Amino acid sequence: MFRFDDPVYLWLQLLVPVMVLIRFVGWRRRIKKIKKFGDPELVAQLMPDISVYRPSVKFWLALGALSLAIIMLARPQMGTRISHDKRNGIETMIALDISNSMLAEDVAPSRLTKSKMLVENLVDHFNNDQIGLVVFAGQSYVQLPITSDYVSAKMFLQDIQPSLIQTQGTDIAGAINTCMHAFTPNDKVGKAIIVITDGEDHEGGAIEAAKAAHDRGINVFILGIGDSKGAPIPMGNGDYLKDRSGNTVMTAVNEQMCKQIAEAGSGKYIHVDNTKDAENQLNDDLSRLQKGETDSVIYSDYNEQFQAVAIVVMFLLILEICVLYRKNPLMKNIKIFKRK
Structure with missing residues (x-):
């Protein structure tokens, strides 16, 4: 390398x-x-x-x-030498919602920026674990394959913006399915999918996808970000997103949907606000997962x-x-x- x-x-x-x-x-x-x-x-x-x-x-x-x-x-x-480092940890795939509604500023400085900060802090707590990153809106794709290279994970976070995906919407089911296929075949290690979203599922099928992940031994955690009262979506020109009638579009976190998905995936729903409570609670929940031997490729x-x-x-x-x-x-x- x-x-x-x-x-x-x-x-x-x-x-x-x-x-x-x-x-x-x-x-x-x-x-x-x-x-x-x-x-x-x-x-x-x-x-x-x-x-x-x-x-x-x-x-x-x-x-x-x-x-x-x-x-x-x-x-x-x-x-000049490739070593395979054996570590005892878990595998975590993070699905980050980058739809336009994540630009809302009801969570400072914005839902998306807060989400990226949360992921970065989460990575800082990982030691022997592996992490991967999926971004989704109306479609989903793997932004970072599962790895133990935490530096690369933080680098990929910096360039994430809604413009990465042209098809807008919120397909949580597609994101969960993409995450499921991104794990390694190792069945002896705890696996978790962390979906960070405002819960505005436009495509449906998210509960069924979470159940399918649970059947494979994968826990699905939902981090709902945003205010239930709703907030406008800034468009970057000083104005807010409007519908066809000229009314300002309001986006609110759908906590009920998030809880149902987390329950189906045998995980937990955690609400994200301007405190660090969500981060601490998620770290505690992940620490309880079964840790197994993972294989990391390292150039030395x-x-x-x-x-x-x-x-x-x-x-x-x-x-x-x-x-x-x-x-x-x-x-x-x-x-x-x-x-x-």
Whole structure:
């Protein structure tokens, strides 16, 4: 497995297009000055030893060396050994509702943002467990396959927005089914599906899906987020979502539906508000699940690969030095840069 140990240095690659732009502006100014001096073809005849192409060749060689030197600073590494780490924990699939109703702000700062914060805090409490992530609205798909890589789980959370799924709605049944098929075949480990939603199930079949998960030994927990009084859905332009009649759409958590799904899945319904009560209660419930041996693939023994990049950098710099701005009199009969 390939990685950069200090990837922050890769931001220096932004210097490359800046250097190209400066080079282009300088070239344009040079052409204008030559035209002011006289006809470009006559000026070229007055300077027969000046090469037209060598300065560009030197520039691109130096720029290539700079780009590779930045890569070298980022310390490219290659994982040379794969180890299978045996851990004693549970498997948890999190299904996160990203429908437009999750943008409501009855839970600060919004239902969706609060949900992502809750998942991130939940991951922080995991030690030997495995986690996966499913996002859903009118459709559902696996955002992160089940893994013990908690860093990746947090990274995937950052980019989750309702725009990821074009088909709007709330298909809880589809989300539960997607989660069921994402677990490993290991039957000796406790498995849980955590659905974070406002409970506005538009498709139906969620209770049947929860029962099917229970039959497979999977507990279904429902985290209902939002206020039962309802809240408008902000659209990002200072206005709120309206129906065809021009009335503001109000969205409220459907606690009754959430409780029925959790009961069918032999789990528990937990209401999420602006406190940490839901997080603490969920951690307690998950700790009671049967822990079994899980297999985690880990890349280890990373070796530095900057030496190979350094050799290429040195070669480019030596080549750049050897290429002169003026034509080499010893090679005047070799027309490398002559236009055909």
